[in-house]
Amino acid sequence: LLQAKYKERGTVLAEDQLAQMSKQLDMFKTNLEEFASKHKQEIRKNPEFRVQFQDMCATIGVDPLASGKGFWSEMLGVGDFYYELGVQIIEVCLALKHRNGGLITLEELHQQVLKGRGKFAQDVSQDDLLRAIKKLKVLGNGFGIIPVGGTYLIQSVPAELNMDHTVVLQLAEKKGYVTVSEIRSSLKWETERAKQVLEHLLKEGMAWLDTQAPEEPQYWLPALFTELYSQEITPEEAKEAIP
Amino acid sequence: MDRFAWTSGLLELGETLVVQQRGVRLCDGEEKVKFDSGVLLLSTHRLIWRDQKNHECCIAIPLSQIVFIEEQAAGVGKSAKIVVHLHPASSNKEPGPFQSSKYSYIKLSFKEHGQIEFYRRLSEEITQRRWESMPTGQPIQVNKDPQAGRIRAVGIVGIERKLEEKRKETDKNISEAFEDLSKLMEKAKEMVELSKSIANKIKEKQGDITEDETIRFKSYLLSMGIANPVTRETHGSGTHYHMQLAKQLAGILQTPLEERGGIMSLTEVYCLVNRARGLELLSPEDLVNACKMLESLKLPLRLRVFDSGVMVIELQSHNEEEMVASALDTVSEKGSLTADEFAKLVGMSVLLAKERLLLAEKMGHLCRDDSVEGLRFYPNLFLTQS
Numbered sequence: 001l002l003q004a005k006y007k008e009r010g011t012v013l014a015e016d017q018l019a020q021m022s023k024q025l026d027m028f029k030t031n032l033e034e035f036a037s038k039h040k041q042e043i044r045k046n047p048e049f050r051v052q053f054q055d056m057c058a059t060i061g062v063d064p065l066a067s068g069k070g071f072w073s074e075m076l077g078v079g080d081f082y083y084e085l086g087v088q089i090i091e092v093c094l095a096l097k098h099r100n101g102g103l104i105t106l107e108e109l110h111q112q113v114l115k116g117r118g119k120f121a122q123d124v125s126q127d128d129l130l131r132a133i134k135k136l137k138v139l140g141n142g143f144g145i146i147p148v149g150g151t152y153l154i155q156s157v158p159a160e161l162n163m164d165h166t167v168v169l170q171l172a173e174k175k176g177y178v179t180v181s182e183i184r185s186s187l188k189w190e191t192e193r194a195k196q197v198l199e200h201l202l203k204e205g206m207a208w209l210d211t212q213a214p215e216e217p218q219y220w221l222p223a224l225f226t227e228l229y230s231q232e233i234t235p236e237e238a239k240e241a242i243p
Numbered sequence: 244m245d246r247f248a249w250t251s252g253l254l255e256l257g258e259t260l261v262v263q264q265r266g267v268r269l270c271d272g273e274e275k276v277k278f279d280s281g282v283l284l285l286s287t288h289r290l291i292w293r294d295q296k297n298h299e300c301c302i303a304i305p306l307s308q309i310v311f312i313e314e315q316a317a318g319v320g321k322s323a324k325i326v327v328h329l330h331p332a333s334s335n336k337e338p339g340p341f342q343s344s345k346y347s348y349i350k351l352s353f354k355e356h357g358q359i360e361f362y363r364r365l366s367e368e369i370t371q372r373r374w375e376s377m378p379t380g381q382p383i384q385v386n387k388d389p390q391a392g393r394i395r396a397v398g399i400v401g402i403e404r405k406l407e408e409k410r411k412e413t414d415k416n417i418s419e420a421f422e423d424l425s426k427l428m429e430k431a432k433e434m435v436e437l438s439k440s441i442a443n444k445i446k447e448k449q450g451d452i453t454e455d456e457t458i459r460f461k462s463y464l465l466s467m468g469i470a471n472p473v474t475r476e477t478h479g480s481g482t483h484y485h486m487q488l489a490k491q492l493a494g495i496l497q498t499p500l501e502e503r504g505g506i507m508s509l510t511e512v513y514c515l516v517n518r519a520r521g522l523e524l525l526s527p528e529d530l531v532n533a534c535k536m537l538e539s540l541k542l543p544l545r546l547r548v549f550d551s552g553v554m555v556i557e558l559q560s561h562n563e564e565e566m567v568a569s570a571l572d573t574v575s576e577k578g579s580l581t582a583d584e585f586a587k588l589v590g591m592s593v594l595l596a597k598e599r600l601l602l603a604e605k606m607g608h609l610c611r612d613d614s615v616e617g618l619r620f621y622p623n624l625f626l627t628q629s
Contacts, residue, residue: 039420138531
């Protein structure tokens with residue numbers, strides 16, 4: 001009987017709390033509306049402010065980008081900003097995939113996205129891109145973020161890249177290419193292990209092989225070619241990007 | 244960088260624009276400064292730099308200050324640069340962003356290329372010294388406008404004051420925004436705590452909360468952006484919103500799916516739907532949650548997840564296994580095909596083409612040849628000719 005009583009009390013408490021939450025939610029909505037009316041522009045125009053905003057949300061356990069139906073998105077307009085950015089990122093990655101195998105530096109992605117957005121669009125920071133990409137992961141297209149030498153490589157294809165692959169990518173980042181000897185001396189791996197990783201990258205189209213290099217074959221990453229930066233996306237590539 | 248002066252960026256009478264280039268960063272000698280993204284303009288008289296984000300931030304240096312210029316080639320990860328060596332600043336120079344500098348040169352970094360043309364034009368202007376033969380008038384004066392009731396500043400000092408005021412205003416706005424944001428976050432935090440408590444109760448007493456109440460709770464979580472700790476098998480993370488969305492999607496996607504052979508990747512759907520909407524876009528999670536409900540709502544589309552993790556939307560009438568049979572025919576005809584080749588032949592995206600070939604392989608119809616030249620599929624003769 002006592003147990004039943006406790007059980008009942010517990011249920012009532014939960015219902016009470018639900019009613020309380022409903023009320024608090026309404027109040028919060030009003031507060032947010034007030035905040036938006038004063039500071040919505042700040043979020044739109046100021047990338048640093050967006051970073052602060054996102055960090056604060058993360059600290060308290062709130063994801064302002066989870067849903068377009070969320071208050072944050074509806075009232076502050078943060079949603080549309082990032083979701084649209086997501087579309088632009090997907091388009092750039094699709095257009096350039098045949099060149100770089102689905103790996104692109106954050107810098108190049110940034111430049112191409114800015115170009116696509118045009119002169120009068122809002123400014124977009126690299127932090128903005130990273131947040132948009134993190135959200136895109138859930139679509140199952142293989143979006144991933146790989147830290148390399150102070151920046152990031154963005155993966156946009158469902159190719160499996162494990163720790164071994166990542167570490168070789170990081171090694172290649174310095175010069176844009178890597179050789180088996182370098183892997184052996186820097187990472188202390190056996191030739192077989194190095195070759196396996198390099199072959200996987202070749203197969204995925206993320207690395208190109210230069211057999212005419214002076215000492216030994218060099219494995220280049222098109223994603224890291226500086227000369228390709230700012231190269232325009234051709235009309236054929238753009239067509240590939242739009243379903 | 245102390246040779247630069249604030250300017251309105253307006254060309255003076257007798258001054259002509261020669262060339263301009265976007266995406267230029269200024270460096271004070273070897274050190275980076277705040278001016279990292281701007282349009283660099285070369286006129287017959289000056290070198291002008293305007294911030295791309297804040298058009299009111301505009302600085303200039305007379306070409307007469309330049310001693311000589313050098314090119315610095317691009318490197319891996321580094322843009323090409325022009326190094327501009329300067330005479331010391333004159334004592335009657337107009338106010339600028341820097342009072343002093345330990346360098347007697349600046350670097351122009353061309354992040355979006357254009358340095359070759361710019362260097363050529365700049366060399367020409369420095370050689371020709373057209374500013375000596377083309378005396379310029381005063382910058383265009385801006386007058387008081389009594390009707391508007393606003394006082395416009397006159398001359399460079401006025402412009403500088405306006406910029407300073409604007410900077411102070413911006414700073415004030417930001418700190419006020421931060422203060423308000425902190426207060427808002429405190430309230431949001433309370434909501435998060437409350438929701439955790441409710442979630443715990445629901446977990447402990449499964450079945451004592453009504454279905455309706457659980458759905459209500461989930462919609463509260465959705466509004467706040469709080470991750471859902473309570474999942475129900477029937478609806479997953481779905482809410483009424485997602486149910487409605489699922490129905491909408493079924494309507495919107497029918498035709499596009501038919502046009503694309505009955506199947507589209509989720510990223511394609513995301514782009515298609517959001518581009519059509521223009522405003523009030525869907526988040527990736529919204530899309531996934533809605534799609535998860537398609538089957539249970541008996542809609543004519545369904546979500547399918549391949550082994551690779553790739554997610555697609557298919558028409559219910561679409562049968563990927565049947566498509567595999569026709570894929571086998573295509574591959575047999577050609578002897579062997581890679582995903583790229585197959586995609587081009589059939590008119591599909593490479594992503595989906597690959598998935599179809601992988602499925603065919605899984606079903607035993609195709610064999611793979613995995614080499615550094617790529618992944619190639621052959622009809623599985625082991626099966627047919629054993």
